[in-house]
Amino acid sequence: MNKEELIQKWLDHELNTQELEAFKQLEDYEALTKLDTSLKYFKAPEYNTSENLEQVMSTIKTDKQNNINWLSAAIKIAAVFVICFSAYYYTTTLDTTINTIASQKQTVELPDASIVELNAVSLLAFNESSWTNNREVTLQGEAFFKVAKGSRFDVKTEDGIISVLGTQFNIKQRDNYFEVICYEGKVAVTHNAKTTKLLPGDSFFVLDGKLFTTEKENQSTPSWLLNQSRFKSLPYREVIAEFERQHNVFISLKNIDDSQLFTGSFTHNDIEIALKSITLPLHLTHSKIDNIITLKRE
Amino acid sequence: MSKPLNDNICEERLFSSLFNKYSEDLNNFLFYKFGSTLSPSDKVQEAFVKLWENCGKIAPDKAKSFLFTTANNLMLNAYAHQKVVRKHEQIKPKFSTNETPEFLLQEKEYHAKLNKAIANLTEAQRVAFLMNRVEGKRFKEIAQLLDISTKAVEKRIYGALKKLRKDIEEL
Numbered sequence: 001m002n003k004e005e006l007i008q009k010w011l012d013h014e015l016n017t018q019e020l021e022a023f024k025q026l027e028d029y030e031a032l033t034k035l036d037t038s039l040k041y042f043k044a045p046e047y048n049t050s051e052n053l054e055q056v057m058s059t060i061k062t063d064k065q066n067n068i069n070w071l072s073a074a075i076k077i078a079a080v081f082v083i084c085f086s087a088y089y090y091t092t093t094l095d096t097t098i099n100t101i102a103s104q105k106q107t108v109e110l111p112d113a114s115i116v117e118l119n120a121v122s123l124l125a126f127n128e129s130s131w132t133n134n135r136e137v138t139l140q141g142e143a144f145f146k147v148a149k150g151s152r153f154d155v156k157t158e159d160g161i162i163s164v165l166g167t168q169f170n171i172k173q174r175d176n177y178f179e180v181i182c183y184e185g186k187v188a189v190t191h192n193a194k195t196t197k198l199l200p201g202d203s204f205f206v207l208d209g210k211l212f213t214t215e216k217e218n219q220s221t222p223s224w225l226l227n228q229s230r231f232k233s234l235p236y237r238e239v240i241a242e243f244e245r246q247h248n249v250f251i252s253l254k255n256i257d258d259s260q261l262f263t264g265s266f267t268h269n270d271i272e273i274a275l276k277s278i279t280l281p282l283h284l285t286h287s288k289i290d291n292i293i294t295l296k297r298e
Numbered sequence: 299m300s301k302p303l304n305d306n307i308c309e310e311r312l313f314s315s316l317f318n319k320y321s322e323d324l325n326n327f328l329f330y331k332f333g334s335t336l337s338p339s340d341k342v343q344e345a346f347v348k349l350w351e352n353c354g355k356i357a358p359d360k361a362k363s364f365l366f367t368t369a370n371n372l373m374l375n376a377y378a379h380q381k382v383v384r385k386h387e388q389i390k391p392k393f394s395t396n397e398t399p400e401f402l403l404q405e406k407e408y409h410a411k412l413n414k415a416i417a418n419l420t421e422a423q424r425v426a427f428l429m430n431r432v433e434g435k436r437f438k439e440i441a442q443l444l445d446i447s448t449k450a451v452e453k454r455i456y457g458a459l460k461k462l463r464k465d466i467e468e469l
Contacts, residue, residue, distance in 0.1 A: 039431045044329040
Protein backbone atom coordinates (compact mmCIF):
# COMPACT_ATOMS: atom_id res chain seq x y z
CA MET A 1 0.00 0.00 0.00
CA ASN A 2 1.51 3.30 -0.95
CA LYS A 3 1.86 6.36 1.21
CA GLU A 4 -0.91 8.35 -0.36
CA GLU A 5 -3.46 5.60 0.11
CA LEU A 6 -2.45 5.20 3.72
CA ILE A 7 -2.87 8.90 4.39
CA GLN A 8 -6.25 8.85 2.66
CA LYS A 9 -7.36 5.97 4.87
CA TRP A 10 -6.02 7.71 7.94
CA LEU A 11 -7.97 10.77 7.02
CA ASP A 12 -11.14 8.72 6.70
CA HIS A 13 -10.50 7.04 10.08
CA GLU A 14 -10.39 3.71 8.29
CA LEU A 15 -6.99 2.25 9.13
CA ASN A 16 -6.93 -1.26 10.52
CA THR A 17 -4.20 -2.32 12.98
CA GLN A 18 -1.90 -3.57 10.27
CA GLU A 19 -2.26 -0.47 8.23
CA LEU A 20 -1.83 1.69 11.31
CA GLU A 21 1.57 0.11 11.91
CA ALA A 22 2.52 0.86 8.34
CA PHE A 23 1.27 4.39 8.72
CA LYS A 24 3.41 4.90 11.83
CA GLN A 25 6.44 3.88 9.83
CA LEU A 26 5.89 6.72 7.37
CA GLU A 27 8.36 9.58 7.47
CA ASP A 28 5.37 11.97 7.53
CA TYR A 29 3.89 10.37 10.60
CA GLU A 30 5.25 12.83 13.10
CA ALA A 31 4.31 15.90 11.13
CA LEU A 32 0.82 14.57 10.54
CA THR A 33 0.19 13.76 14.21
CA LYS A 34 1.48 17.12 15.25
CA LEU A 35 -0.82 18.81 12.79
CA ASP A 36 -3.69 16.65 13.91
CA THR A 37 -3.28 17.42 17.61
CA SER A 38 -2.89 21.12 16.95
CA LEU A 39 -6.04 21.10 14.88
CA LYS A 40 -8.04 20.15 17.95
CA TYR A 41 -7.71 23.76 19.01
CA PHE A 42 -9.79 24.73 16.03
CA LYS A 43 -12.80 22.93 17.34
CA ALA A 44 -16.02 24.82 17.17
CA PRO A 45 -17.22 26.12 20.53
CA GLU A 46 -19.33 23.82 22.62
CA TYR A 47 -22.82 23.76 21.16
CA ASN A 48 -25.78 23.25 23.43
CA THR A 49 -28.54 21.84 21.27
CA SER A 50 -31.37 21.84 23.80
CA GLU A 51 -30.66 25.39 24.94
CA ASN A 52 -30.64 26.63 21.37
CA LEU A 53 -33.79 24.72 20.60
CA GLU A 54 -35.51 26.35 23.54
CA GLN A 55 -34.53 29.78 22.29
CA VAL A 56 -35.78 29.01 18.80
CA MET A 57 -39.07 27.73 20.12
CA SER A 58 -39.60 30.80 22.27
CA THR A 59 -38.75 33.05 19.30
CA ILE A 60 -41.21 31.17 17.15
CA LYS A 61 -43.94 31.49 19.74
CA THR A 62 -43.44 35.17 20.46
CA ASP A 63 -43.17 35.79 16.73
CA LYS A 64 -46.47 34.12 16.20
CA GLN A 65 -48.09 36.17 18.94
CA ASN A 66 -46.54 39.35 17.70
CA ASN A 67 -47.80 38.60 14.23
CA ILE A 68 -51.31 38.11 15.49
CA ASN A 69 -51.16 41.21 17.68
CA TRP A 70 -49.76 43.25 14.87
CA LEU A 71 -52.34 41.95 12.45
CA SER A 72 -55.26 42.53 14.75
CA ALA A 73 -53.99 46.01 15.60
CA ALA A 74 -53.67 46.76 11.91
CA ILE A 75 -57.19 45.50 11.32
CA LYS A 76 -58.50 47.70 14.12
CA ILE A 77 -56.73 50.76 12.79
CA ALA A 78 -57.93 50.04 9.29
CA ALA A 79 -61.47 49.60 10.54
CA VAL A 80 -61.38 52.96 12.29
CA PHE A 81 -60.11 54.58 9.10
CA VAL A 82 -62.77 52.92 7.01
CA ILE A 83 -65.51 54.02 9.40
CA CYS A 84 -64.23 57.59 9.60
CA PHE A 85 -63.78 57.81 5.87
CA SER A 86 -67.15 56.34 5.05
CA ALA A 87 -68.86 58.57 7.60
CA TYR A 88 -67.08 61.58 6.12
CA TYR A 89 -67.83 60.47 2.59
CA TYR A 90 -71.43 59.71 3.47
CA THR A 91 -72.09 63.01 5.18
CA THR A 92 -70.36 65.17 2.59
CA THR A 93 -71.82 63.55 -0.47
CA LEU A 94 -75.23 62.97 0.99
CA ASP A 95 -78.00 64.94 -0.62
CA THR A 96 -79.43 67.72 1.49
CA THR A 97 -83.12 67.05 1.71
CA ILE A 98 -85.81 69.49 2.75
CA ASN A 99 -89.28 68.23 3.43
CA THR A 100 -92.39 70.22 4.12
CA ILE A 101 -95.45 68.76 5.80
CA ALA A 102 -99.05 69.82 5.34
CA SER A 103 -99.79 73.51 5.85
CA GLN A 104 -96.08 74.30 5.99
CA LYS A 105 -94.13 76.49 3.59
CA GLN A 106 -90.41 76.94 3.59
CA THR A 107 -87.84 79.12 1.92
CA VAL A 108 -84.65 77.36 0.97
CA GLU A 109 -81.48 79.07 -0.07
CA LEU A 110 -79.30 76.99 -2.38
CA PRO A 111 -75.47 77.18 -2.26
CA ASP A 112 -75.36 79.69 -5.13
CA ALA A 113 -77.89 82.00 -3.46
CA SER A 114 -80.75 80.80 -5.62
CA ILE A 115 -83.98 80.83 -3.68
CA VAL A 116 -86.56 78.09 -3.61
CA GLU A 117 -89.95 78.63 -2.04
CA LEU A 118 -91.27 75.23 -1.11
CA ASN A 119 -95.04 74.73 -0.90
CA ALA A 120 -96.73 72.31 1.51
CA VAL A 121 -96.13 68.53 1.30
CA SER A 122 -93.13 68.87 -0.96
CA LEU A 123 -89.62 67.58 -1.02
CA LEU A 124 -86.50 69.25 -2.33
CA ALA A 125 -83.13 67.48 -2.49
CA PHE A 126 -79.78 68.72 -3.71
CA ASN A 127 -76.14 67.79 -3.33
CA GLU A 128 -74.07 70.49 -1.74
CA SER A 129 -70.64 68.93 -2.42
CA SER A 130 -71.12 68.64 -6.18
CA TRP A 131 -73.09 71.87 -6.47
CA THR A 132 -70.37 73.89 -8.20
CA ASN A 133 -70.11 71.36 -11.06
CA ASN A 134 -73.68 70.40 -11.19
CA ARG A 135 -76.54 72.67 -10.28
CA GLU A 136 -79.23 70.10 -9.92
CA VAL A 137 -82.13 69.69 -7.53
CA THR A 138 -84.78 67.05 -7.21
CA LEU A 139 -88.31 68.13 -6.56
CA GLN A 140 -91.46 66.37 -5.53
CA GLY A 141 -94.45 68.65 -5.06
CA GLU A 142 -94.62 72.34 -5.73
CA ALA A 143 -91.96 75.01 -5.53
CA PHE A 144 -91.14 78.43 -6.87
CA PHE A 145 -87.60 79.02 -8.04
CA LYS A 146 -85.64 82.24 -8.19
CA VAL A 147 -82.47 81.04 -9.85
CA ALA A 148 -79.28 83.07 -9.57
CA LYS A 149 -77.56 83.82 -12.87
CA GLY A 150 -74.95 81.28 -13.82
CA SER A 151 -74.56 77.95 -15.48
CA ARG A 152 -77.28 75.48 -16.29
CA PHE A 153 -79.64 74.74 -13.47
CA ASP A 154 -81.71 71.55 -13.58
CA VAL A 155 -84.78 70.61 -11.61
CA LYS A 156 -85.58 66.94 -11.80
CA THR A 157 -89.12 65.83 -11.19
CA GLU A 158 -90.89 62.57 -11.81
CA ASP A 159 -92.61 64.06 -14.81
CA GLY A 160 -89.71 65.83 -16.45
CA ILE A 161 -86.60 67.90 -16.21
CA ILE A 162 -86.70 71.69 -16.15
CA SER A 163 -83.49 73.44 -17.20
CA VAL A 164 -82.92 77.14 -16.81
CA LEU A 165 -80.43 79.98 -16.91
CA GLY A 166 -81.22 82.50 -14.21
CA THR A 167 -84.93 82.94 -14.00
CA GLN A 168 -88.05 82.66 -11.88
CA PHE A 169 -90.50 79.89 -12.38
CA ASN A 170 -92.96 77.69 -10.53
CA ILE A 171 -93.19 73.95 -10.73
CA LYS A 172 -96.16 72.00 -9.53
CA GLN A 173 -95.81 68.29 -9.77
CA ARG A 174 -98.54 66.32 -8.01
CA ASP A 175 -100.34 63.06 -8.79
CA ASN A 176 -101.28 63.17 -12.49
CA TYR A 177 -100.56 66.87 -12.42
CA PHE A 178 -97.55 68.64 -13.81
CA GLU A 179 -97.38 72.36 -14.31
CA VAL A 180 -94.48 74.69 -14.95
CA ILE A 181 -95.03 78.43 -15.15
CA CYS A 182 -92.25 80.73 -16.19
CA TYR A 183 -92.26 84.21 -14.64
CA GLU A 184 -88.96 85.60 -15.83
CA GLY A 185 -86.15 84.52 -18.16
CA LYS A 186 -86.40 81.35 -20.14
CA VAL A 187 -87.20 77.82 -19.11
CA ALA A 188 -86.87 74.55 -20.98
CA VAL A 189 -89.14 71.70 -19.92
CA THR A 190 -88.28 68.19 -20.99
CA HIS A 191 -91.31 66.00 -20.68
CA ASN A 192 -91.51 62.54 -22.24
CA ALA A 193 -88.29 63.26 -24.17
CA LYS A 194 -89.85 66.37 -25.70
CA THR A 195 -88.44 69.78 -24.86
CA THR A 196 -90.65 72.82 -24.68
CA LYS A 197 -89.24 76.33 -24.22
CA LEU A 198 -91.18 78.69 -22.01
CA LEU A 199 -90.97 82.48 -22.18
CA PRO A 200 -92.14 84.76 -19.37
CA GLY A 201 -95.84 84.22 -18.79
CA ASP A 202 -95.86 80.88 -20.60
CA SER A 203 -96.88 77.73 -18.81
CA PHE A 204 -96.58 74.07 -19.45
CA PHE A 205 -99.40 72.01 -18.07
CA VAL A 206 -99.98 68.29 -18.15
CA LEU A 207 -103.06 66.81 -16.47
CA ASP A 208 -103.68 63.06 -16.45
CA GLY A 209 -101.02 62.67 -19.13
CA LYS A 210 -102.63 65.21 -21.48
CA LEU A 211 -100.95 68.44 -22.44
CA PHE A 212 -103.09 71.54 -22.08
CA THR A 213 -102.42 74.98 -23.40
CA THR A 214 -103.33 77.69 -20.94
CA GLU A 215 -103.61 81.41 -21.10
CA LYS A 216 -100.69 83.69 -20.52
CA GLU A 217 -99.96 84.16 -16.88
CA ASN A 218 -100.03 87.83 -15.95
CA GLN A 219 -99.05 87.53 -12.33
CA SER A 220 -95.43 88.12 -11.38
CA THR A 221 -95.31 85.41 -8.73
CA PRO A 222 -97.39 82.32 -8.10
CA SER A 223 -100.42 82.97 -5.97
CA TRP A 224 -99.48 80.45 -3.29
CA LEU A 225 -96.60 82.68 -2.27
CA LEU A 226 -99.28 85.17 -1.19
CA ASN A 227 -101.02 82.41 0.78
CA GLN A 228 -103.67 81.84 -1.83
CA SER A 229 -104.41 78.98 -4.14
CA ARG A 230 -105.92 79.93 -7.46
CA PHE A 231 -107.57 77.59 -9.90
CA LYS A 232 -108.67 78.21 -13.43
CA SER A 233 -110.97 75.57 -14.93
CA LEU A 234 -109.41 72.71 -13.03
CA PRO A 235 -111.04 69.45 -11.91
CA TYR A 236 -112.53 69.79 -8.46
CA ARG A 237 -110.38 66.92 -7.10
CA GLU A 238 -107.24 69.01 -7.71
CA VAL A 239 -108.77 71.79 -5.67
CA ILE A 240 -109.63 69.35 -2.87
CA ALA A 241 -106.13 67.84 -2.95
CA GLU A 242 -104.55 71.26 -2.68
CA PHE A 243 -106.92 72.20 0.10
CA GLU A 244 -105.98 69.10 2.05
CA ARG A 245 -102.31 69.95 1.67
CA GLN A 246 -102.70 73.54 2.73
CA HIS A 247 -104.97 73.04 5.72
CA ASN A 248 -103.83 69.59 6.83
CA VAL A 249 -107.29 68.09 6.77
CA PHE A 250 -108.93 65.17 5.10
CA ILE A 251 -111.89 65.84 2.83
CA SER A 252 -114.45 63.26 1.85
CA LEU A 253 -116.91 63.97 -0.95
CA LYS A 254 -120.44 62.59 -0.92
CA ASN A 255 -122.25 62.30 -4.26
CA ILE A 256 -120.11 64.99 -5.78
CA ASP A 257 -118.57 64.76 -9.23
CA ASP A 258 -114.91 65.51 -8.58
CA SER A 259 -114.11 66.06 -12.24
CA GLN A 260 -116.30 69.12 -12.66
CA LEU A 261 -114.27 72.18 -13.41
CA PHE A 262 -113.67 74.82 -10.80
CA THR A 263 -112.48 78.37 -11.13
CA GLY A 264 -111.69 80.37 -8.05
CA SER A 265 -109.31 80.57 -5.13
CA PHE A 266 -108.99 79.89 -1.43
CA THR A 267 -106.80 81.39 1.26
CA HIS A 268 -104.31 79.53 3.37
CA ASN A 269 -104.77 81.72 6.41
CA ASP A 270 -108.32 80.97 7.49
CA ILE A 271 -109.82 77.53 7.03
CA GLU A 272 -113.44 78.70 7.51
CA ILE A 273 -113.21 81.37 4.80
CA ALA A 274 -111.31 78.95 2.60
CA LEU A 275 -114.01 76.30 3.00
CA LYS A 276 -116.66 78.80 2.04
CA SER A 277 -114.63 79.79 -1.02
CA ILE A 278 -114.63 76.27 -2.38
CA THR A 279 -118.14 75.17 -1.31
CA LEU A 280 -120.43 78.14 -1.96
CA PRO A 281 -119.82 78.37 -5.74
CA LEU A 282 -120.89 74.72 -6.08
CA HIS A 283 -123.72 74.92 -3.55
CA LEU A 284 -122.19 72.45 -1.14
CA THR A 285 -122.49 72.15 2.64
CA HIS A 286 -119.73 71.02 4.92
CA SER A 287 -119.52 69.35 8.29
CA LYS A 288 -116.34 68.94 10.27
CA ILE A 289 -115.44 66.17 12.70
CA ASP A 290 -111.87 66.44 14.01
CA ASN A 291 -109.71 66.56 10.92
CA ILE A 292 -112.26 65.16 8.56
CA ILE A 293 -114.44 67.45 6.52
CA THR A 294 -117.39 66.02 4.68
CA LEU A 295 -118.84 67.87 1.69
CA LYS A 296 -122.41 67.25 0.58
CA ARG A 297 -124.81 68.68 -1.94
CA GLU A 298 -127.30 71.07 -0.40
CA MET B 299 -40.36 4.72 -2.50
CA SER B 300 -42.28 5.58 0.60
CA LYS B 301 -43.43 9.12 0.53
CA PRO B 302 -43.73 10.71 3.95
CA LEU B 303 -47.42 11.34 4.36
CA ASN B 304 -48.69 13.35 7.31
CA ASP B 305 -45.16 14.61 7.93
CA ASN B 306 -45.26 18.33 8.32
CA ILE B 307 -42.47 20.44 9.69
CA CYS B 308 -45.09 22.69 11.25
CA GLU B 309 -45.56 19.98 13.80
CA GLU B 310 -43.44 20.83 16.81
CA ARG B 311 -42.29 17.29 17.42
CA LEU B 312 -40.83 16.86 13.97
CA PHE B 313 -39.40 20.36 14.04
CA SER B 314 -37.58 19.62 17.30
CA SER B 315 -36.21 16.36 15.94
CA LEU B 316 -34.90 18.20 12.89
CA PHE B 317 -33.29 20.70 15.20
CA ASN B 318 -31.63 18.00 17.26
CA LYS B 319 -30.45 16.27 14.12
CA TYR B 320 -28.97 19.18 12.21
CA SER B 321 -28.43 22.22 14.39
CA GLU B 322 -25.01 21.24 15.72
CA ASP B 323 -23.68 20.19 12.32
CA LEU B 324 -25.03 23.38 10.85
CA ASN B 325 -23.40 25.42 13.59
CA ASN B 326 -20.04 23.71 13.01
CA PHE B 327 -20.36 24.09 9.27
CA LEU B 328 -20.86 27.82 9.65
CA PHE B 329 -18.06 28.04 12.13
CA TYR B 330 -15.55 26.26 9.92
CA LYS B 331 -16.59 28.17 6.90
CA PHE B 332 -16.83 31.67 8.33
CA GLY B 333 -15.11 31.65 11.68
CA SER B 334 -16.60 32.72 14.97
CA THR B 335 -16.79 36.48 14.45
CA LEU B 336 -20.41 36.55 13.38
CA SER B 337 -21.87 34.14 15.94
CA PRO B 338 -22.83 31.10 13.87
CA SER B 339 -25.26 29.88 16.53
CA ASP B 340 -27.41 32.99 16.02
CA LYS B 341 -27.56 32.26 12.33
CA VAL B 342 -28.50 28.68 13.05
CA GLN B 343 -31.41 29.90 15.14
CA GLU B 344 -32.45 32.35 12.48
CA ALA B 345 -32.34 29.65 9.83
CA PHE B 346 -34.56 27.41 11.95
CA VAL B 347 -37.02 30.24 12.58
CA LYS B 348 -37.19 30.76 8.81
CA LEU B 349 -37.75 27.05 8.37
CA TRP B 350 -40.65 27.29 10.81
CA GLU B 351 -42.14 30.27 8.99
CA ASN B 352 -42.04 28.32 5.75
CA CYS B 353 -42.84 24.97 7.32
CA GLY B 354 -45.89 24.44 5.15
CA LYS B 355 -43.93 24.86 1.94
CA ILE B 356 -40.93 22.66 2.64
CA ALA B 357 -40.96 18.88 2.56
CA PRO B 358 -39.11 17.34 5.51
CA ASP B 359 -36.54 15.71 3.24
CA LYS B 360 -35.70 19.14 1.82
CA ALA B 361 -35.33 20.71 5.25
CA LYS B 362 -31.60 20.04 5.53
CA SER B 363 -30.64 21.75 2.30
CA PHE B 364 -33.02 24.60 3.12
CA LEU B 365 -31.33 25.09 6.48
CA PHE B 366 -27.79 24.97 5.10
CA THR B 367 -28.58 27.30 2.22
CA THR B 368 -30.48 29.74 4.41
CA ALA B 369 -27.86 29.85 7.13
CA ASN B 370 -25.10 30.23 4.55
CA ASN B 371 -26.93 33.14 2.93
CA LEU B 372 -27.55 34.77 6.29
CA MET B 373 -23.83 34.57 6.98
CA LEU B 374 -22.93 35.96 3.58
CA ASN B 375 -25.32 38.86 4.07
CA ALA B 376 -23.83 39.61 7.45
CA TYR B 377 -20.37 39.58 5.89
CA ALA B 378 -21.45 41.85 3.11
CA HIS B 379 -22.70 44.35 5.66
CA GLN B 380 -19.62 44.47 7.79
CA LYS B 381 -16.21 43.58 6.53
CA VAL B 382 -14.85 41.50 9.34
CA VAL B 383 -11.73 39.47 9.63
CA ARG B 384 -12.38 35.79 9.94
CA LYS B 385 -11.02 34.26 13.06
CA HIS B 386 -10.85 30.51 13.05
CA GLU B 387 -8.93 29.48 16.07
CA GLN B 388 -11.30 29.23 18.96
CA ILE B 389 -9.48 27.72 21.93
CA LYS B 390 -6.17 29.30 22.73
CA PRO B 391 -3.64 26.53 23.16
CA LYS B 392 -2.31 26.29 26.67
CA PHE B 393 1.38 25.68 26.78
CA SER B 394 2.51 23.64 29.74
CA THR B 395 5.13 25.41 31.79
CA ASN B 396 7.44 22.47 32.31
CA GLU B 397 8.71 22.81 28.77
CA THR B 398 11.77 24.71 27.71
CA PRO B 399 11.21 28.29 26.60
CA GLU B 400 12.64 27.36 23.24
CA PHE B 401 10.08 24.62 22.76
CA LEU B 402 7.29 26.95 23.80
CA LEU B 403 8.35 29.50 21.28
CA GLN B 404 8.42 26.87 18.55
CA GLU B 405 4.94 25.71 19.50
CA LYS B 406 3.60 29.25 19.39
CA GLU B 407 5.11 29.83 16.00
CA TYR B 408 3.69 26.60 14.70
CA HIS B 409 0.22 27.56 15.84
CA ALA B 410 0.45 30.95 14.26
CA LYS B 411 1.47 29.34 10.98
CA LEU B 412 -1.29 26.78 11.17
CA ASN B 413 -3.85 29.47 11.82
CA LYS B 414 -2.73 31.41 8.80
CA ALA B 415 -2.59 28.32 6.64
CA ILE B 416 -6.13 27.31 7.58
CA ALA B 417 -7.38 30.78 6.80
CA ASN B 418 -5.72 30.42 3.42
CA LEU B 419 -7.64 27.28 2.49
CA THR B 420 -10.64 27.64 0.25
CA GLU B 421 -13.94 27.65 2.08
CA ALA B 422 -14.91 24.28 0.65
CA GLN B 423 -11.59 22.76 1.65
CA ARG B 424 -11.63 24.24 5.11
CA VAL B 425 -15.17 23.08 5.89
CA ALA B 426 -14.57 19.52 4.76
CA PHE B 427 -11.12 19.30 6.32
CA LEU B 428 -12.09 20.64 9.73
CA MET B 429 -15.25 18.56 9.87
CA ASN B 430 -13.09 15.57 9.21
CA ARG B 431 -10.15 16.34 11.48
CA VAL B 432 -11.84 18.19 14.32
CA GLU B 433 -15.28 16.61 14.42
CA GLY B 434 -13.89 13.21 13.44
CA LYS B 435 -16.52 12.81 10.74
CA ARG B 436 -16.12 10.17 8.02
CA PHE B 437 -16.01 11.22 4.37
CA LYS B 438 -19.42 9.73 3.79
CA GLU B 439 -21.09 11.74 6.56
CA ILE B 440 -19.58 14.96 5.28
CA ALA B 441 -20.70 14.13 1.76
CA GLN B 442 -24.26 13.70 2.98
CA LEU B 443 -24.25 16.94 4.94
CA LEU B 444 -22.85 19.02 2.10
CA ASP B 445 -24.82 17.25 -0.63
CA ILE B 446 -21.71 16.35 -2.60
CA SER B 447 -20.10 13.06 -3.57
CA THR B 448 -17.73 11.14 -1.27
CA LYS B 449 -15.08 11.43 -3.94
CA ALA B 450 -15.34 15.20 -3.85
CA VAL B 451 -15.01 15.20 -0.08
CA GLU B 452 -11.95 13.01 -0.35
CA LYS B 453 -10.42 15.36 -2.87
CA ARG B 454 -11.12 18.45 -0.79
CA ILE B 455 -9.70 16.98 2.41
CA TYR B 456 -6.61 15.54 0.80
CA GLY B 457 -6.06 18.76 -1.08
CA ALA B 458 -6.45 20.72 2.13
CA LEU B 459 -3.93 18.52 3.94
CA LYS B 460 -1.38 18.91 1.18
CA LYS B 461 -1.84 22.65 1.03
CA LEU B 462 -1.57 23.01 4.80
CA ARG B 463 1.65 21.08 5.03
CA LYS B 464 3.15 23.03 2.18
CA ASP B 465 2.11 26.37 3.66
CA ILE B 466 3.45 25.52 7.10
CA GLU B 467 6.79 24.47 5.69
CA GLU B 468 7.09 27.61 3.62
CA LEU B 469 6.09 30.05 6.33
